[in-house]
Amino acid sequence: MRRSNPSIEVSGDADDRGSAALEFILVGLVLLVPIVYLIVALGMIQSQSLGTEAGARHIARAISQAESADDARRSANLVLESVVGEYGMDAATVDFSLACIPAGSVCPSAGATLVVTVRASVALPLVPPILGLDQVARIPVEATSAQKVSRTWGTP
Secondary structure, eight states, X not given: OOOOOOOOOOXXXXXXXXXXXXXHHHHHHHHHHHHHHHHHHHHHHHHHHHXXXXXXXXXXXXXXXXXXXXXXXXXXXXXXXXXXXXXXXXXXXXXXXXXXXXTTSOSSOTTOXXXXXXXXXXXXXXXXXXXXXXXXXXXXXXXXXXXXXXXXXXXX
């Protein structure tokens, strides 16, 4: 005796057919676009953070190893230009400051501890320059490095 398979009935409206692909595309775009933007923005911020850290460290080392104040200033500017170019930083937003410990002494001086701070700001991607939004949508990054200057610094 041969048995036949019972027919399978599909419940639901015929209007729902094909909507899963549309929902997948819509939800995928709604979730994917912000995630990609976040990854790009965080990558840019991380790159600038690494650049400011490298700049602070190398400027402190260059100044502490220079032979005179003029040579220290020249070395610091060359290092800063190199770091700005290497990390693709906006040169207009990069600045560094120099302080010495103990305070009140001529900076740099023999035996002092140099404290170099490099500051920059990262423009968020895809922000239009309308109404100054590109200036508002900036993330500040900062790095500090300390370096001890030799007690024989500046002596011939």
